[in-house]
Amino acid sequence: MNSPDNSTLRRLLLHQTSEAEQRLLEERLLSEEGVADALRDVENDLLDDYAAKRLAAEDRASVEKYLLATVADRRRLQIAAALSRTPNATSPSAPAPAGSPNWSSVASAPEQVVPKPWRLRGRARIALVAAACAILAIIALPKIGRIGSGTTADLVLLADQQRGAAARSLEIRAPVARLRLQIEVSPAADPSTYVIDVSDQNGHRLYEAERLTPRTAGGYSFVEMSVPMSVLNPAVQRIIVTARQTGSRGQPVASVWEVSLNRP
Amino acid sequence: MRDLADDSLKALLTRLAREGGSSEVAYERVRTRLIRYLRLHLPAEADDLADRTLDRMAHRLHEGTEVHNIYLYALGVARMLVHEARARFAREQVSLEEAAALSNPPLDTEAAEERAAESEAVFAALQACMQAMSSSGAALIIDYYAGGDGTARIENRRVLADRLGIGMNALRNRALRLRDALERCVQEKLGWRDEERSFDTSDGSDEASGS
Numbered sequence: 203m204n205s206p207d208n209s210t211l212r213r214l215l216l217h218q219t220s221e222a223e224q225r226l227l228e229e230r231l232l233s234e235e236g237v238a239d240a241l242r243d244v245e246n247d248l249l250d251d252y253a254a255k256r257l258a259a260e261d262r263a264s265v266e267k268y269l270l271a272t273v274a275d276r277r278r279l280q281i282a283a284a285l286s287r288t289p290n291a292t293s294p295s296a297p298a299p300a301g302s303p304n305w306s307s308v309a310s311a312p313e314q315v316v317p318k319p320w321r322l323r324g325r326a327r328i329a330l331v332a333a334a335c336a337i338l339a340i341i342a343l344p345k346i347g348r349i350g351s352g353t354t355a356d357l358v359l360l361a362d363q364q365r366g367a368a369a370r371s372l373e374i375r376a377p378v379a380r381l382r383l384q385i386e387v388s389p390a391a392d393p394s395t396y397v398i399d400v401s402d403q404n405g406h407r408l409y410e411a412e413r414l415t416p417r418t419a420g421g422y423s424f425v426e427m428s429v430p431m432s433v434l435n436p437a438v439q440r441i442i443v444t445a446r447q448t449g450s451r452g453q454p455v456a457s458v459w460e461v462s463l464n465r466p
Numbered sequence: 467m468r469d470l471a472d473d474s475l476k477a478l479l480t481r482l483a484r485e486g487g488s489s490e491v492a493y494e495r496v497r498t499r500l501i502r503y504l505r506l507h508l509p510a511e512a513d514d515l516a517d518r519t520l521d522r523m524a525h526r527l528h529e530g531t532e533v534h535n536i537y538l539y540a541l542g543v544a545r546m547l548v549h550e551a552r553a554r555f556a557r558e559q560v561s562l563e564e565a566a567a568l569s570n571p572p573l574d575t576e577a578a579e580e581r582a583a584e585s586e587a588v589f590a591a592l593q594a595c596m597q598a599m600s601s602s603g604a605a606l607i608i609d610y611y612a613g614g615d616g617t618a619r620i621e622n623r624r625v626l627a628d629r630l631g632i633g634m635n636a637l638r639n640r641a642l643r644l645r646d647a648l649e650r651c652v653q654e655k656l657g658w659r660d661e662e663r664s665f666d667t668s669d670g671s672d673e674a675s676g677s
Contacts, residue, residue, distance in 0.1 A: 205635075208620070214506065215506070217506075224506075228503055228506070228541060229538060229541060231499060231502055231503055232496075232499050232500070232503060232537040232538060232540060232541040233535065233537040233538055233541075236635060237499075238498055238499045238502045239638065239639060239642055240638070241502050242502065242642055243638050243641070243642055246611075246642075246645060247615070247619065250611060251615050254615075256614075256615050268506070268509065269509070271509040271510050272509055272510045275509065277653065277658055278649060280584070280585065280588045281588060281592060281648075281649050281652050283585065283588070284585070284588045284589040284591075284592040284652075285592060285607075285611060285648075287589055288589075288592065288593065288596070288608060
């Protein structure tokens with residue numbers, strides 16, 4: 203027998219079935235193969251829809267009442283919300299080659315400038331946990347699901363990552379017009395602005411932005427800039443971030459990342 | 467599997483073995499389905515009531531109760547426990563208050579910052595976990611859960627199943643396993659699994675169905 207269809211299971215989860223239908227569905231849930239998984243699948247979809255604000259008010263209220271009643275449920279919702287922020291790197295109409303990595307380390311390159319060590323400061327414990335997730339050193343994410351010529355990929359560079367000796371290879375699977383760099387910086391005691399310099403391996407400058415003011419979110423300080431993809435080198439680019447501290451007489455502090463772009 | 471009195475557990479496993487396959491697998495299958503059922507009624511109690519349902523089933527079987535359909539028997543016992551639990555608790559009111567807090571986040575700046583920080587931590591953990599997955603697994607997660615809602619979602623999954631050369635049920639089961647693994651990974655990274663009971667409820671019996 204086929205599992206009940208998704209819309210029926212959805213109504214069951216939202217408590218929109220008659221009592222008789224509910225009892226029948228519950229019997230199928232216990233006694234038929236696959237119904238429990240189908241129900242779980244529909245529950246995931248409901249959480250995703252809730253997180254993406256795709257539900258009507260009545261359904262939202264039902265989700266809150268029946269599917270978000272426990273701490274574990276609300277944490278699952280947080281994960282659903284995070285998943286909804288992860289854009290689709292591929293689409294069914296443009297399949298990715300099976301087994302191809304999203305990114306991987308390539309040949310090591312010595313770093314020329316090493317910043318003074320510093321610690322992430324975070325008021326909330328959770329922010330410290332986020333810092334512990336610093337293996338997420340480099341991410342390229344097309345910002346929207348349907349790729350168009352005006353789309354932007356995000357490249358997040360965390361402080362810990364640039365201390366390593368390896369350049370990173372970044373595969374961008376769909377055409378994007380701009381690369382947005384979001385780079386973690388040290389929470390400076392003095393007011394600072396930053397310069398981001400993008401150059402090729404030979405030191406030729408490809409792009410530069412000055413007087414960037416750091417922003418803070420969740421215990422992280424970062425600067426952002428957007429670079430046209432057309433100016434970037436298909437091979438390795440060196441991204442240098444330099445702090446300009448107001449009133450400081452010392453040498454500016456610089457951090458360096460190396461990134462290799464693989465474009466479609 | 468939980469500790470039950472030896473004789474009761476033996477009686478339950480013996481009865482479950484008649485369903486075919488390993489009695490341990492059958493035990494987990496019944497428990498998972500019970501949790502799914504119980505979550506419909508008393509979500510906060512689901513795990514506990516599932517265990518109590520199995521306890522009660524085991525005792526009844528040990529006492530000699532003859533059961534024709536073990537799954538429907540489990541449902542009957544679970545329904546009884548839900549009825550009893552509702553009489554004892556005013557759980558729904560608590561749930562409503564908790565849900566209201568979720569949908570109406572505190573407005574003070576500090577709390578908002580903490581929520582934002584937590585969201586960023588969850589996102590970072592999720593991305594780290596996806597990086598640690600096989601690339602085909604990460605791609606499947608992204609593709610399966612993309613595609614909007616309603617008809618677009620169904621069509622997206624149909625195309626994805628065709629592309630992978632598998633049936634819709636097999637695709638769903640793969641996606642469920644991956645998502646469960648992903649959620650476990652995120653919970654571990656954030657230290658959530660130390661704070662709460664495991665939420666691993668994938669129905670092992672159904673993993674291969676449609677594959």
